[in-house]
Amino acid sequence: MTTPQSAHPSAQKPVRFLEGERVYLRPLGLDDTDWYFRSLYKRETRRLTGTQKHYTREQIHQYIESKAQDSSSVLLLIARRDDDQVIGDIQIGGIDTFNRNAYIRISIENSDNQGKGFGSEAMRLMLDYGFGILNLHRIELNVFAFNERAIKAYEKLGFQREGVQRQALYYNHAYHDSILMAMLAEEYREKYLRE
Numbered sequence: 001m002t003t004p005q006s007a008h009p010s011a012q013k014p015v016r017f018l019e020g021e022r023v024y025l026r027p028l029g030l031d032d033t034d035w036y037f038r039s040l041y042k043r044e045t046r047r048l049t050g051t052q053k054h055y056t057r058e059q060i061h062q063y064i065e066s067k068a069q070d071s072s073s074v075l076l077l078i079a080r081r082d083d084d085q086v087i088g089d090i091q092i093g094g095i096d097t098f099n100r101n102a103y104i105r106i107s108i109e110n111s112d113n114q115g116k117g118f119g120s121e122a123m124r125l126m127l128d129y130g131f132g133i134l135n136l137h138r139i140e141l142n143v144f145a146f147n148e149r150a151i152k153a154y155e156k157l158g159f160q161r162e163g164v165q166r167q168a169l170y171y172n173h174a175y176h177d178s179i180l181m182a183m184l185a186e187e188y189r190e191k192y193l194r195e
Contacts, residue, residue: 014084017076018125023118025076025090025125032077033061035086039109048147049107050169071095074129078108078122087113090122092130092139100137102130120153124192127157131185140182144169151179158191159183
């Protein structure tokens with residue numbers, strides 16, 4: 001006996017936790033282990049994120065399992081709405097409920113999906129969630145000085161430069177500065193919620 005395609009569990013549409021016009025953010029599950037593992041070994045992704053360590057598939061599996069229990073972090077995958085293809089991940093982490101602070105990080109894994117506004121849309125969705133649902137007051141990020149495209153995108157989103165951590169990253173035989181940027185809740189609301 002055959003089952004109709006729609007009744008088969010793998011044919012179900014993924015959960016869309018936060019949805020934009022062209023991308024949506026969905027929870028990361030154990031069945032995403034292989035994608036997450038492969039994405040950590042993309043050369044350009046490793047350079048832009050400053051990833052230096054190597055990880056096994058089993059370590060990634062354990063990491064994803066641990067994230068389900070971590071209340072100080074929200075880690076989501078970024079998928080395109082038109083074809084459900086996962087193109088990256090985004091995280092609000094280090095959530096400090098006393099001071100209402102956190103950091104945000106994003107990675108778009110393939111150059112085919114970079115420079116098209118997918119990352120900016122995903123950031124807007126996550127910032128809206130951070131300021132509007134998690135009630136955060138300040139969200140910060142670090143970006144390496146050589147990643148000029150990302151710096152421009154973050155400034156366009158409304159992040160302010162707060163400082164430079166000089167020679168904070170040693171990567172590929174050279175030291176690189178890390179730029180600290182942040183956005184406050186009132187800055188987000190002023191930029192995006194004015195009518």
